[in-house]
Amino acid sequence: MPLEQALQRLLEAAAAEPIQACETVSLADGAGRVLAAGLQATSDLPPWPNSAMDGYALATQGWAGQALPISQRVFAGTAPGPLQPGTCARIFTGAPVPDGADCVEMQENVTLLADGRVQFDQPLTPGQNIRPQGQETRLGETVLPAGTRLGPIELGLAATLGHGQLRVRRRPKVAVLSTGDELVEPGQALGPGQIYNSNRRLLISWLQRLGCEVIDVGILADDLALTRQCLEACQQVDLILSTGGVSVGEADFLGQALREGGELSLWKLAIKPGKPLTFGRYLQVPVLGLPGNPASTLVTFALLARPYLLRRLGCQQVAPLRLAVAAGFDWPVAGSRREFLRARLEGDRAVIYPNQSSGVLRSAAWAQGLVEVPEGTTLRVGDSVRFIPLSELLG
Numbered sequence: 001m002p003l004e005q006a007l008q009r010l011l012e013a014a015a016a017e018p019i020q021a022c023e024t025v026s027l028a029d030g031a032g033r034v035l036a037a038g039l040q041a042t043s044d045l046p047p048w049p050n051s052a053m054d055g056y057a058l059a060t061q062g063w064a065g066q067a068l069p070i071s072q073r074v075f076a077g078t079a080p081g082p083l084q085p086g087t088c089a090r091i092f093t094g095a096p097v098p099d100g101a102d103c104v105e106m107q108e109n110v111t112l113l114a115d116g117r118v119q120f121d122q123p124l125t126p127g128q129n130i131r132p133q134g135q136e137t138r139l140g141e142t143v144l145p146a147g148t149r150l151g152p153i154e155l156g157l158a159a160t161l162g163h164g165q166l167r168v169r170r171r172p173k174v175a176v177l178s179t180g181d182e183l184v185e186p187g188q189a190l191g192p193g194q195i196y197n198s199n200r201r202l203l204i205s206w207l208q209r210l211g212c213e214v215i216d217v218g219i220l221a222d223d224l225a226l227t228r229q230c231l232e233a234c235q236q237v238d239l240i241l242s243t244g245g246v247s248v249g250e251a252d253f254l255g256q257a258l259r260e261g262g263e264l265s266l267w268k269l270a271i272k273p274g275k276p277l278t279f280g281r282y283l284q285v286p287v288l289g290l291p292g293n294p295a296s297t298l299v300t301f302a303l304l305a306r307p308y309l310l311r312r313l314g315c316q317q318v319a320p321l322r323l324a325v326a327a328g329f330d331w332p333v334a335g336s337r338r339e340f341l342r343a344r345l346e347g348d349r350a351v352i353y354p355n356q357s358s359g360v361l362r363s364a365a366w367a368q369g370l371v372e373v374p375e376g377t378t379l380r381v382g383d384s385v386r387f388i389p390l391s392e393l394l395g
Protein backbone atom coordinates (compact mmCIF):
# COMPACT_ATOMS: atom_id res chain seq x y z
CA MET A 1 0.00 0.00 0.00
CA PRO A 2 1.37 3.45 -0.85
CA LEU A 3 2.18 5.78 2.04
CA GLU A 4 -0.63 8.27 1.28
CA GLN A 5 -3.28 5.60 1.35
CA ALA A 6 -2.00 4.13 4.61
CA LEU A 7 -1.78 7.56 6.18
CA GLN A 8 -5.28 8.41 5.05
CA ARG A 9 -6.64 5.23 6.60
CA LEU A 10 -4.82 5.90 9.83
CA LEU A 11 -6.06 9.48 9.99
CA GLU A 12 -9.62 8.36 9.31
CA ALA A 13 -9.36 5.80 12.10
CA ALA A 14 -7.97 8.51 14.39
CA ALA A 15 -10.69 11.00 13.53
CA ALA A 16 -13.34 8.34 14.21
CA GLU A 17 -12.00 7.84 17.73
CA PRO A 18 -10.99 11.29 19.00
CA ILE A 19 -9.72 11.83 22.51
CA GLN A 20 -12.44 14.22 23.56
CA ALA A 21 -11.95 14.56 27.29
CA CYS A 22 -10.57 17.95 28.31
CA GLU A 23 -8.86 19.48 31.28
CA THR A 24 -7.82 22.94 32.35
CA VAL A 25 -4.11 23.54 32.82
CA SER A 26 -2.19 26.63 33.76
CA LEU A 27 -0.35 28.41 30.98
CA ALA A 28 2.91 27.25 32.58
CA ASP A 29 1.88 23.62 32.04
CA GLY A 30 0.60 24.05 28.49
CA ALA A 31 3.69 22.96 26.54
CA GLY A 32 2.97 20.15 24.09
CA ARG A 33 -0.76 20.14 24.80
CA VAL A 34 -3.55 20.65 22.25
CA LEU A 35 -6.22 23.34 22.62
CA ALA A 36 -9.70 21.92 23.16
CA ALA A 37 -11.33 25.26 22.44
CA GLY A 38 -10.25 28.27 20.43
CA LEU A 39 -8.42 31.04 22.28
CA GLN A 40 -10.10 34.41 21.91
CA ALA A 41 -8.68 37.87 22.28
CA THR A 42 -9.91 39.39 25.55
CA SER A 43 -9.25 42.93 24.26
CA ASP A 44 -7.98 44.68 21.19
CA LEU A 45 -4.26 44.16 20.76
CA PRO A 46 -2.65 46.55 21.28
CA PRO A 47 -5.46 47.85 23.51
CA TRP A 48 -4.58 51.46 22.61
CA PRO A 49 -2.33 53.15 20.04
CA ASN A 50 1.22 53.13 21.37
CA SER A 51 4.58 54.45 20.40
CA ALA A 52 7.01 52.29 18.43
CA MET A 53 9.91 54.62 19.26
CA ASP A 54 11.48 56.71 21.97
CA GLY A 55 10.76 60.28 20.86
CA TYR A 56 8.05 62.91 20.71
CA ALA A 57 4.33 62.67 19.99
CA LEU A 58 2.51 65.50 18.29
CA ALA A 59 -0.50 66.39 16.16
CA THR A 60 0.43 66.86 12.50
CA GLN A 61 -3.03 68.41 11.85
CA GLY A 62 -2.63 72.19 11.91
CA TRP A 63 1.10 71.99 12.64
CA ALA A 64 3.13 74.25 10.36
CA GLY A 65 6.66 73.08 11.13
CA GLN A 66 7.27 75.21 14.19
CA ALA A 67 9.19 74.03 17.25
CA LEU A 68 6.89 72.78 20.04
CA PRO A 69 7.15 72.90 23.82
CA ILE A 70 6.93 69.60 25.76
CA SER A 71 3.72 69.41 27.81
CA GLN A 72 4.02 65.91 29.33
CA ARG A 73 6.23 62.82 29.57
CA VAL A 74 4.63 59.47 28.82
CA PHE A 75 6.25 56.24 29.96
CA ALA A 76 5.12 52.68 29.21
CA GLY A 77 2.74 51.60 31.94
CA THR A 78 1.19 55.05 32.46
CA ALA A 79 -2.00 56.67 31.17
CA PRO A 80 -1.40 60.05 29.50
CA GLY A 81 -3.80 62.95 29.48
CA PRO A 82 -4.90 64.44 26.14
CA LEU A 83 -2.24 66.35 24.23
CA GLN A 84 -2.45 70.09 24.83
CA PRO A 85 -2.83 71.89 21.50
CA GLY A 86 0.37 73.49 20.26
CA THR A 87 2.62 71.18 22.28
CA CYS A 88 4.29 67.80 21.94
CA ALA A 89 4.67 64.98 24.45
CA ARG A 90 7.93 63.27 25.33
CA ILE A 91 7.12 59.59 24.81
CA PHE A 92 8.86 56.21 25.10
CA THR A 93 8.49 52.92 23.28
CA GLY A 94 5.33 51.06 24.29
CA ALA A 95 3.73 54.07 25.99
CA PRO A 96 0.12 54.98 25.06
CA VAL A 97 -0.08 57.81 22.53
CA PRO A 98 -2.01 60.73 24.06
CA ASP A 99 -5.39 61.58 22.54
CA GLY A 100 -4.90 64.32 19.98
CA ALA A 101 -1.46 63.13 18.85
CA ASP A 102 -1.28 61.30 15.53
CA CYS A 103 2.46 60.94 15.00
CA VAL A 104 5.65 60.06 16.87
CA GLU A 105 9.04 61.28 15.75
CA MET A 106 12.13 59.41 16.98
CA GLN A 107 14.43 61.45 19.11
CA GLU A 108 17.36 61.05 16.68
CA ASN A 109 15.45 63.27 14.18
CA VAL A 110 14.82 66.30 16.40
CA THR A 111 16.86 69.17 17.78
CA LEU A 112 16.29 70.29 21.36
CA LEU A 113 16.37 74.08 21.44
CA ALA A 114 17.89 76.05 24.32
CA ASP A 115 14.44 77.19 25.44
CA GLY A 116 13.31 73.54 25.85
CA ARG A 117 11.23 73.38 22.66
CA VAL A 118 11.58 70.55 20.19
CA GLN A 119 12.38 71.27 16.57
CA PHE A 120 11.42 68.55 14.12
CA ASP A 121 14.13 68.20 11.47
CA GLN A 122 12.40 65.78 9.06
CA PRO A 123 9.03 65.80 7.29
CA LEU A 124 6.33 64.07 9.38
CA THR A 125 3.46 61.87 8.28
CA PRO A 126 0.29 61.07 10.24
CA GLY A 127 0.46 57.62 11.86
CA GLN A 128 4.23 57.49 11.77
CA ASN A 129 5.79 55.34 14.50
CA ILE A 130 2.39 54.60 16.03
CA ARG A 131 1.25 51.01 16.51
CA PRO A 132 -2.50 51.32 16.03
CA GLN A 133 -5.05 49.87 18.44
CA GLY A 134 -6.09 46.37 17.32
CA GLN A 135 -3.37 46.02 14.69
CA GLU A 136 -2.65 42.47 15.89
CA THR A 137 -6.08 41.37 17.04
CA ARG A 138 -9.60 42.63 17.65
CA LEU A 139 -11.54 41.87 20.83
CA GLY A 140 -13.31 38.52 20.54
CA GLU A 141 -11.35 37.31 17.53
CA THR A 142 -10.26 33.65 17.67
CA VAL A 143 -6.50 33.86 17.52
CA LEU A 144 -5.59 30.20 18.04
CA PRO A 145 -8.20 27.68 16.87
CA ALA A 146 -9.15 24.49 18.69
CA GLY A 147 -6.75 21.73 17.71
CA THR A 148 -3.66 23.96 17.92
CA ARG A 149 -0.61 22.32 19.50
CA LEU A 150 1.04 24.54 22.03
CA GLY A 151 4.73 25.19 21.55
CA PRO A 152 6.73 28.16 22.81
CA ILE A 153 5.29 30.52 20.20
CA GLU A 154 1.66 29.57 20.84
CA LEU A 155 2.20 29.81 24.61
CA GLY A 156 3.72 33.25 24.14
CA LEU A 157 0.72 34.29 22.08
CA ALA A 158 -1.69 32.88 24.68
CA ALA A 159 0.16 34.97 27.26
CA THR A 160 -0.13 38.03 25.00
CA LEU A 161 -3.88 37.46 25.02
CA GLY A 162 -3.88 37.27 28.80
CA HIS A 163 -4.95 33.64 29.21
CA GLY A 164 -3.57 32.23 32.46
CA GLN A 165 -5.45 28.94 32.03
CA LEU A 166 -5.97 26.82 28.98
CA ARG A 167 -8.61 24.26 28.07
CA VAL A 168 -6.73 21.34 26.52
CA ARG A 169 -7.41 17.78 25.46
CA ARG A 170 -6.44 15.12 27.95
CA ARG A 171 -3.07 13.50 27.30
CA PRO A 172 -3.28 10.37 25.14
CA LYS A 173 -2.35 7.26 27.11
CA VAL A 174 0.08 5.20 25.07
CA ALA A 175 1.38 1.79 26.10
CA VAL A 176 4.88 1.22 24.73
CA LEU A 177 6.17 -2.29 24.35
CA SER A 178 9.33 -3.64 22.77
CA THR A 179 9.12 -7.15 21.42
CA GLY A 180 12.24 -9.24 21.09
CA ASP A 181 13.97 -12.06 22.99
CA GLU A 182 17.29 -10.49 22.09
CA LEU A 183 16.61 -7.23 23.93
CA VAL A 184 18.39 -6.08 27.07
CA GLU A 185 18.03 -2.72 28.76
CA PRO A 186 21.02 -0.35 28.61
CA GLY A 187 23.22 -0.47 31.68
CA GLN A 188 23.16 -4.26 31.90
CA ALA A 189 25.69 -6.70 30.47
CA LEU A 190 24.93 -8.25 27.09
CA GLY A 191 24.79 -12.02 26.80
CA PRO A 192 25.44 -13.93 23.57
CA GLY A 193 23.15 -12.79 20.75
CA GLN A 194 21.68 -9.94 22.78
CA ILE A 195 21.42 -6.25 21.85
CA TYR A 196 20.32 -3.18 23.74
CA ASN A 197 16.74 -2.02 23.50
CA SER A 198 16.91 1.34 21.75
CA ASN A 199 13.35 1.66 20.49
CA ARG A 200 11.85 1.84 23.95
CA ARG A 201 13.83 4.92 24.95
CA LEU A 202 13.43 6.53 21.53
CA LEU A 203 9.65 6.15 21.57
CA ILE A 204 9.08 7.00 25.22
CA SER A 205 11.05 10.23 25.08
CA TRP A 206 9.43 11.19 21.78
CA LEU A 207 5.92 10.46 23.06
CA GLN A 208 6.56 12.50 26.18
CA ARG A 209 7.63 15.44 24.04
CA LEU A 210 4.38 15.05 22.12
CA GLY A 211 2.41 15.41 25.35
CA CYS A 212 1.45 11.74 25.77
CA GLU A 213 1.14 9.83 29.00
CA VAL A 214 3.34 6.78 28.55
CA ILE A 215 2.63 3.39 30.07
CA ASP A 216 5.98 1.67 29.83
CA VAL A 217 5.33 -2.03 29.36
CA GLY A 218 8.99 -2.88 28.82
CA ILE A 219 10.21 -5.88 26.88
CA LEU A 220 7.84 -8.52 25.58
CA ALA A 221 9.23 -11.98 24.80
CA ASP A 222 8.67 -13.43 21.33
CA ASP A 223 5.83 -15.72 22.33
CA LEU A 224 2.28 -15.78 21.01
CA ALA A 225 0.56 -16.53 24.32
CA LEU A 226 2.55 -13.84 26.13
CA THR A 227 1.82 -11.40 23.31
CA ARG A 228 -1.91 -12.02 23.66
CA GLN A 229 -1.70 -11.68 27.44
CA CYS A 230 0.21 -8.45 27.13
CA LEU A 231 -2.26 -6.95 24.65
CA GLU A 232 -5.14 -7.99 26.91
CA ALA A 233 -3.49 -6.29 29.86
CA CYS A 234 -3.22 -3.00 27.94
CA GLN A 235 -6.94 -2.35 27.47
CA GLN A 236 -7.02 0.92 29.46
CA VAL A 237 -4.99 2.91 26.98
CA ASP A 238 -5.71 4.96 23.86
CA LEU A 239 -3.03 3.25 21.81
CA ILE A 240 -0.70 0.30 22.07
CA LEU A 241 2.55 1.17 20.33
CA SER A 242 4.89 -1.74 19.81
CA THR A 243 8.12 -2.36 17.97
CA GLY A 244 9.21 -5.55 16.23
CA GLY A 245 7.44 -8.79 15.60
CA VAL A 246 5.48 -7.60 12.59
CA SER A 247 7.40 -9.20 9.75
CA VAL A 248 7.15 -12.80 8.54
CA GLY A 249 9.70 -14.51 10.80
CA GLU A 250 8.93 -17.45 13.05
CA ALA A 251 9.39 -15.23 16.09
CA ASP A 252 7.12 -12.42 14.81
CA PHE A 253 3.89 -12.68 16.79
CA LEU A 254 2.34 -9.25 16.96
CA GLY A 255 0.71 -9.38 13.55
CA GLN A 256 -0.45 -12.92 14.23
CA ALA A 257 -2.03 -11.93 17.54
CA LEU A 258 -3.96 -9.15 15.82
CA ARG A 259 -5.03 -11.34 12.93
CA GLU A 260 -6.25 -14.12 15.19
CA GLY A 261 -7.54 -12.27 18.24
CA GLY A 262 -8.31 -8.85 16.96
CA GLU A 263 -8.40 -7.03 13.69
CA LEU A 264 -5.63 -6.26 11.25
CA SER A 265 -6.44 -3.31 9.03
CA LEU A 266 -3.03 -2.29 7.64
CA TRP A 267 0.05 -4.35 6.90
CA LYS A 268 2.91 -3.87 4.44
CA LEU A 269 3.55 -0.42 3.11
CA ALA A 270 5.52 0.53 0.04
CA ILE A 271 8.07 2.47 2.08
CA LYS A 272 11.68 1.84 3.02
CA PRO A 273 12.40 1.62 5.82
CA GLY A 274 9.16 0.61 7.48
CA LYS A 275 7.59 -1.97 5.18
CA PRO A 276 5.92 -4.28 7.73
CA LEU A 277 4.14 -1.47 9.61
CA THR A 278 0.99 -2.90 11.13
CA PHE A 279 -2.19 -1.27 12.34
CA GLY A 280 -5.19 -2.92 13.85
CA ARG A 281 -7.05 -3.45 17.04
CA TYR A 282 -6.88 -5.91 19.89
CA LEU A 283 -10.19 -6.18 21.73
CA GLN A 284 -11.03 -2.51 22.31
CA VAL A 285 -7.71 -0.83 21.70
CA PRO A 286 -5.96 0.38 18.55
CA VAL A 287 -2.52 -1.14 18.05
CA LEU A 288 0.25 0.34 15.95
CA GLY A 289 3.03 -2.14 15.36
CA LEU A 290 6.17 -0.39 14.18
CA PRO A 291 8.90 -2.49 12.55
CA GLY A 292 11.72 -3.34 14.94
CA ASN A 293 14.72 -2.05 13.02
CA PRO A 294 15.54 1.21 14.82
CA ALA A 295 15.58 3.42 11.71
CA SER A 296 12.28 1.81 10.64
CA THR A 297 10.81 2.58 14.06
CA LEU A 298 11.94 6.18 13.73
CA VAL A 299 10.64 6.72 10.20
CA THR A 300 7.27 5.07 10.79
CA PHE A 301 6.77 6.94 14.04
CA ALA A 302 7.55 10.25 12.33
CA LEU A 303 5.42 9.65 9.23
CA LEU A 304 2.52 7.61 10.59
CA ALA A 305 2.30 7.25 14.38
CA ARG A 306 2.84 10.92 15.13
CA PRO A 307 0.16 12.16 12.69
CA TYR A 308 -2.20 9.46 13.98
CA LEU A 309 -1.78 10.57 17.61
CA LEU A 310 -2.11 14.25 16.77
CA ARG A 311 -5.28 13.59 14.77
CA ARG A 312 -6.73 11.71 17.76
CA LEU A 313 -6.28 15.01 19.62
CA GLY A 314 -8.09 16.98 16.94
CA CYS A 315 -5.05 18.54 15.27
CA GLN A 316 -5.58 19.41 11.64
CA GLN A 317 -1.95 20.16 10.84
CA VAL A 318 -0.36 16.71 11.07
CA ALA A 319 1.56 16.22 7.84
CA PRO A 320 5.29 16.91 8.06
CA LEU A 321 6.79 19.85 6.26
CA ARG A 322 8.37 18.87 2.93
CA LEU A 323 10.91 21.26 1.44
CA ALA A 324 12.16 21.16 -2.13
CA VAL A 325 15.96 20.86 -2.17
CA ALA A 326 18.56 19.67 -4.65
CA ALA A 327 19.92 16.16 -4.34
CA GLY A 328 23.61 16.14 -3.48
CA PHE A 329 23.89 12.48 -4.48
CA ASP A 330 23.14 10.10 -7.33
CA TRP A 331 20.45 7.49 -6.90
CA PRO A 332 21.04 5.21 -9.87
CA VAL A 333 18.67 2.33 -9.11
CA ALA A 334 14.93 2.92 -8.84
CA GLY A 335 13.28 1.17 -5.89
CA SER A 336 9.85 -0.40 -5.68
CA ARG A 337 9.24 1.25 -2.30
CA ARG A 338 9.42 4.95 -1.50
CA GLU A 339 12.67 5.55 0.33
CA PHE A 340 13.25 7.85 3.27
CA LEU A 341 16.97 8.48 3.39
CA ARG A 342 18.62 9.96 6.42
CA ALA A 343 20.11 13.17 5.07
CA ARG A 344 21.69 16.49 5.90
CA LEU A 345 21.71 19.81 4.11
CA GLU A 346 25.09 21.01 2.91
CA GLY A 347 24.44 24.42 1.42
CA ASP A 348 21.31 23.93 -0.68
CA ARG A 349 22.00 20.24 -1.33
CA ALA A 350 20.88 17.19 0.59
CA VAL A 351 23.59 14.65 1.22
CA ILE A 352 22.84 11.21 2.57
CA TYR A 353 24.44 9.12 5.29
CA PRO A 354 26.64 6.49 3.63
CA ASN A 355 24.94 3.55 5.37
CA GLN A 356 21.15 3.59 4.95
CA SER A 357 20.55 0.19 6.57
CA SER A 358 17.41 0.29 8.67
CA GLY A 359 19.41 -1.20 11.54
CA VAL A 360 21.66 1.86 11.74
CA LEU A 361 20.16 4.45 14.07
CA ARG A 362 23.37 6.46 13.95
CA SER A 363 22.32 7.59 10.47
CA ALA A 364 19.38 9.44 12.01
CA ALA A 365 21.45 11.06 14.75
CA TRP A 366 23.74 12.37 12.00
CA ALA A 367 20.84 13.50 9.83
CA GLN A 368 18.80 16.68 9.91
CA GLY A 369 15.95 15.14 8.02
CA LEU A 370 14.66 12.58 5.58
CA VAL A 371 14.98 12.78 1.82
CA GLU A 372 11.97 11.25 0.13
CA VAL A 373 12.79 9.32 -3.04
CA PRO A 374 9.56 8.28 -4.76
CA GLU A 375 9.13 4.69 -5.88
CA GLY A 376 10.36 4.02 -9.43
CA THR A 377 12.65 7.04 -9.42
CA THR A 378 16.34 7.53 -10.16
CA LEU A 379 18.17 10.73 -9.31
CA ARG A 380 21.21 12.66 -10.49
CA VAL A 381 23.04 15.26 -8.45
CA GLY A 382 21.09 18.51 -8.73
CA ASP A 383 17.65 16.91 -9.22
CA SER A 384 14.92 18.27 -6.99
CA VAL A 385 13.92 16.12 -4.00
CA ARG A 386 11.68 16.55 -0.98
CA PHE A 387 13.38 17.04 2.38
CA ILE A 388 11.45 16.44 5.61
CA PRO A 389 13.16 18.21 8.52
CA LEU A 390 13.20 15.94 11.57
CA SER A 391 13.56 18.66 14.19
CA GLU A 392 10.00 19.96 13.81
CA LEU A 393 8.64 16.41 14.18
CA LEU A 394 10.36 15.77 17.49
CA GLY A 395 8.26 18.09 19.60
Ligand SMILES: Nc1nc2c(c(=O)[nH]1)N[C@H]1C(S)=C(S)[C@@H](COP(=O)(O)OP(=O)(O)OC[C@H]3O[C@@H](n4cnc5c(N)ncnc54)[C@H](O)[C@@H]3O)O[C@H]1N2
Binding pocket: 178, 179, 180, 182, 183, 195, 196, 197, 198, 199, 200, 243, 244, 245, 246, 247, 248, 249, 252, 273, 274, 275, 276, 290, 291, 292, 293, 294, 296, 358, 359
Ligand atom coordinates in the same frame (compact mmCIF):
# COMPACT_ATOMS: atom_id res chain seq x y z
N1 LIG B 1 11.63 -12.70 4.70
C1 LIG B 1 11.46 -11.41 5.04
N2 LIG B 1 12.13 -10.94 6.08
C2 LIG B 1 11.99 -9.66 6.43
C3 LIG B 1 11.16 -8.82 5.69
C4 LIG B 1 10.45 -9.34 4.61
O1 LIG B 1 9.68 -8.66 3.91
N3 LIG B 1 10.61 -10.66 4.32
N4 LIG B 1 11.08 -7.51 6.03
C5 LIG B 1 12.25 -6.95 6.65
C6 LIG B 1 12.00 -5.62 7.05
S1 LIG B 1 11.85 -4.48 5.84
C7 LIG B 1 11.98 -5.23 8.36
S2 LIG B 1 11.82 -3.58 8.74
C8 LIG B 1 12.11 -6.18 9.45
C9 LIG B 1 11.05 -5.88 10.48
O2 LIG B 1 10.93 -6.90 11.33
P1 LIG B 1 10.04 -6.92 12.63
O3 LIG B 1 9.27 -5.67 12.77
O4 LIG B 1 9.37 -8.20 12.68
O5 LIG B 1 11.10 -6.78 13.78
P2 LIG B 1 12.01 -7.89 14.40
O6 LIG B 1 12.17 -9.01 13.46
O7 LIG B 1 11.49 -8.17 15.74
O8 LIG B 1 13.36 -7.07 14.50
C10 LIG B 1 13.99 -6.56 13.36
C11 LIG B 1 15.37 -6.05 13.74
O9 LIG B 1 15.28 -4.99 14.65
C12 LIG B 1 15.94 -5.26 15.86
N5 LIG B 1 15.15 -4.72 16.97
C13 LIG B 1 13.91 -5.09 17.27
N6 LIG B 1 13.46 -4.41 18.34
C14 LIG B 1 14.48 -3.63 18.74
C15 LIG B 1 14.62 -2.70 19.80
N7 LIG B 1 13.63 -2.48 20.65
N8 LIG B 1 15.78 -2.04 19.92
C16 LIG B 1 16.79 -2.28 19.04
N9 LIG B 1 16.70 -3.13 18.00
C17 LIG B 1 15.56 -3.81 17.86
C18 LIG B 1 16.00 -6.76 15.91
O10 LIG B 1 17.03 -7.23 16.74
C19 LIG B 1 16.19 -7.08 14.44
O11 LIG B 1 17.54 -6.92 14.08
O12 LIG B 1 11.96 -7.50 8.99
C20 LIG B 1 12.76 -7.79 7.82
N10 LIG B 1 12.66 -9.17 7.52
Ligand code: MOO
Binding pocket: 271, 272, 273, 274, 275, 276, 291, 293, 296, 358, 359
Ligand atom coordinates in the same frame (compact mmCIF):
# COMPACT_ATOMS: atom_id res chain seq x y z
O1 MOO C 1 11.37 -1.71 5.71
MO1 MOO C 1 12.55 -2.37 6.63
O2 MOO C 1 12.04 -1.12 7.62
O3 MOO C 1 13.55 -1.81 5.27
O4 MOO C 1 14.08 -2.33 7.21
Ligand SMILES: [Mg+2]
Binding pocket: 244, 245, 246, 247, 248, 249, 251, 252
Ligand atom coordinates in the same frame (compact mmCIF):
# COMPACT_ATOMS: atom_id res chain seq x y z
MG1 LIG D 1 10.87 -9.96 12.57
